Amino acid sequence: MDQFEPKIVAFVCNWCTYAGADLTGTSRLKYAHNVRIIRFPCTGRIDFLLLQQAFAKGADGIIVSGCHPNDCHYTSGNFHARRRWMVFRQMLENMGVEAERIVFSWVSAAEGAKWADLVNETVESIKKLGPYHKYQDMAKSLEEWEVTHE
């Protein structure tokens, strides 16, 4: 079998982590290519059902990253995200998703190197966990949910 290349989706906020990842680029730091970044105004916008959808559609791991606790561009969006994350993690665990498949981090606009490290570490740890297959179960519940939202 080929070397397993995990698919990782990163949900990041526009003000801190997106800019931090830009800095990684301007600094020409290298990191694993497995990550795809999706931009949000704020981690507060991230609906955790989205993460569920990402797993259902075949992601092996997810990074959620925004501003440091007191630096949120919108003052408190990241706190709300954190709080919802606590609830969501419980739910995931109940569903049998290893919580380590979701990495919650803070990367500021000045932390280009941290972003590179975060991606590399996540890729490594997801490689260890192996591909994620269990999403079919979830896909069902997700479909039901999607009906109400299309």
Next chain:
Amino acid sequence: MARIGVFVCHCGENISATVDCDRVAENASGLPGVVHSVDYKYMCSDPGQTLIKEAIKEHKLTGVVVAACSPRMHEPTFRKACAEAGLNPFLCEMANVREHCSWVHEKTESTTQKAKDVVRLLVEKVKRNEALQPIKVPVTKKAVVIGGGVAGIQASLDIANGGHQVLLVEREPSIGGHMSQLSETFPTLDCSQCILTPRMVEVAQHPNITLWSYSEVIGLDGFIGNFTVKIRKKAKSIDEHLCTGCGLCTQKCPVRKIPSEFEQGLGTRPAIYTPFPQAVPNKPVIDKLNCTYYLKGRCKLCERVCPTQAIRFDQPDEIVEVQAGAIVLATGYDIKRTDFFPEYGYGKYKDVIDGLQFERLASASGPTGGMIRRPSDGQIPKNIVFVACAGSRDPAKGIEYCSKICCMYTAKHAMLYKHKVHDGTPYVFYMDIRAAGKDYDEFTRRAIEVDRTKYIRGRVSRIYEKEGKLVVVGADTLLGGQKVEIEADMVVLATASVANPGSEELAQIVHVSYDRYKFFAEAHPKLKPVETNTAGIFLAGACQAPKDIPESVSAASGAAAKVLGLFANDELTREPLVAVVNRMAPPLFSTCIGCFLCQPVCPYNAIEREEFKTRDGKLLKAVARINPGLCQGCGTCVALCRSKSIDLYGYSNKQIYTEVSALLDEALV
């Protein structure tokens, strides 16, 4: 049917060195909905932009994806180009294939694949973008300044001199705030009244300023540019138009023993009074809680002596609504008093006083005519002890912060004392001398070297009275913690500066946040120090944190500059990336179930309640409504709403779910 154009940039070699750009373009052309796809060396150059503009016209594009650098770099450029070609700018998206791809990966197949993926993702997103119009809101060019201390005065004057109307609302009968109580001010020792009074008079006479003293803000509605401020004008019991400020009434009023707030309880005032001689406005008010007529129904002496028949006992409070485009909060601070210091006998021993009381004693217009006399028996103290950090930097007492101004005013007090009592000895118990400011350390050094104040590094443990003296028990930590006992004639506690007692209530009325010490919170500690989280509401002076006069005034001018910047526009234009709660035809009105769980999570208080009623006023449904003037588009409410009734323009559910699907539906690597 979507007609999307994809434009892949080489950025010279920056992208093309690791990403196979023409294959990315080619791949894109096969995506559903893409009708045009090209690559080019420099997209942001003039020819590059022309390429896009012409393609929009030629292919009747309904959406554009530029695969190039970070949108943080050139999104405005390309959106502008689209707009010039007649395409709504919000139908243009950028795929970041430089910072997030070519620069961070080696030249491999995976890198080109990543670029293809990102382009696909944005093509799917842009298909679901909506043409948005920037939000325009009109601006009422009138400011309400709340609080008339030095900060409120400065802000009012700056805005008024900028040519705009100001309404200054002051709670007390006069403006002036704490600065009007001060004797002389550090670091220059100029007389506080001398520099403040002209400003107060200027406020009173400025054609652009309306001053409502003895008034309070009791409600606030609306949003930036369009506030409605509800104000209670407390009854002063005089007709201000008739009163000439002659002062006969205050001289004749038989109730004379009311502790004067202005004199910090060291002097008295009558029931009809102006707080101090230079008060602005210089017209008295009747203190209803102490006036014999209000209490017992007789007296009316003031009415009899008033030459202009200005007294109005039956005057009611008045509630007025005012339109304003901006608000400046300048409600200042207070200092800690009373039972806070049982170990120092504060409130128990008359000669243990606080800093503001000392200011009154040292003030030429104060109760002792500027002689330092102790309150108990009027003696001139020969030994005086100043206790710094009294209650500040004291987690056990619940105040962890440094009050910032007390090191300086304590040094000032020691100096003023020494200047007036040449044979006396001032002692200062301190922990650190915090004198970081222009000419500040020089000032405290002068207190030590020239005026020979004895600074003792250590906190006072307790103060007790013994045979007419106050025994101050402290330690000298620079001598290893050796005990020091000073028999003082008077003790001055530099008590902590705290938020104004009414600040929490006011913050709730005007919807601004406050910190755990109840000081108003700035929007960003470094880069937005005079803004609040509520657009259009600004902070000036010590209501934000303990501040001295220079800082209060700088902040006030900063706030005024923000207001003037706002008033420079007739309309406000905002990016339309805001949240909306859906609406539909009755009987549903909205899928919103009216739980209002979204309300408290919004950092900008943008979520309001909208009620649908029948013609006879019966409530049919209450649903959330988002005020686009206030919403900043963080999306927190969107993620929170269980019934998925809120969506965010630019980052709608449809858009981001599609992004996720588009990304993962095909194999990545």
Next chain:
Amino acid sequence: MSHHEPLIRDSLSGKVLMNTEVKAERCYQCGKCSAGCPVVDQMDIPPSQLLRLLQTEIPSNDEKILRSHTIWLCLNCEMCIGRCPMEVDIPPMMDFLRSESIRRKMVNPKAGNIIAFHRSFLESIRYTGRLFELGLVLSYKSKTFHLFQDAGLAPEMIAKGKLGFIPERIKKVADMKRIFSRTLKKGVQS
């Protein structure tokens, strides 16, 4: 936290933290404790300075603390903690330092009287369950070889019916034996 641990564990301040939850670093050296301490004049190291020594985490300073007279003079009057702005709980820390000083055999020579008194006191409890005051006086006297300062008080106390001759014993003296033998480690005998 993790990479600081070895440092913390080795020093006396680390031991204080582990045993009493008192964090010496909290102390910002204001001196309020020393200012209010009733016995500071007798102490060789005022309480605030003792905390400063702890903060240094230098072995010679740790030893200075354990050999100090201060830890034996502290009355546990709680004045310091009552007023400390940083809520540094000195009295339990003093308790710990005393037992540590005994354990490491670093007891200040001047503390002999004080320890002797405490030991006589505990001895009385150990054998009877209660304090036998006359016994305490006699035992303390024999321990210190001092002519008991309070000898003069005894006759008057007897006259006022304040000093009993027969030690009161609790019924289950065995309980005392059990408690003492299970709690007292080496170094604290009676």
Next chain:
Amino acid sequence: MKIGFYPGCSVDGGSREYKESCRALAKAYGIELESVPDWNCCGASAAHNLNRELALALPARILSLAEKAGMTDLLVPCAACYNRLMLTQHELMKDETLRKNISEVTGLEFKGTCSILNVVHWIQKWILPELPEKIKKPFDYKVACYYGCLLVRPHKVLKFDRPEDPQSLDEVMKLIGATPVDWAFKTECCGAGLSVSKTDVVADLSGKIVRDAVYRQADALIVACPMCHSNLDMRRREINGYLKQNVSLPVIYVTQAIGLALGIDRKELGLHRHFVPVNLPEKAEATK
């Protein structure tokens, strides 16, 4: 009415007048003070000076015995014992492992169900309600109420009164007709812990207390702790030496003062046991 009673060694021994006056008061109210069966010494300062576990185990045994005897209210008149029992209960209640270990040492279960009352608590709860009708002879003196260290500190645990300038004893005194003076040494330490081993320190600390009370023209010092009492009363010779003057200010237990107001016999209150004779000024004697 029966309530639990832990006299402690001093109150049972050298300071027996305190116990006598407590019992006399209780008798006047028909309250029976039931001693904790087979109680032991709380270990006082000696135990916690030398060993923490011992300092917890000794009070824990007492509390366990009281619990076993079904006592819910436990009067502990000695402020030092009260302090030790409260601290022990506090420590054991917040740490389950410690509680288990100590139970193992004492061989007795500990539940922490006893409500520990100091003498002022007891007076407030049981004596004050009927006090006004019972007063025969108002205690019309100027008094300096001395709280000492152990009744009010550490405040976080004891949560009794204010740690600085407490008022509860003063309030009780006012109710029996006394005039409390406002003075500066209410909570300064008298040096109890070093009473025997460092008498010079005690004379100095207690001396300052007595001097201020005299300066405020108090007729008596009111105390609620046998340690304070013995320092201020029995050590008067040393104190006088320190003050270089003979001070005859009597030191009276709060329970004795109330007893006097209720008209209880001086002997029953143990007033004859004091070193400094309790000769209150004539004026008040005349009012009886």
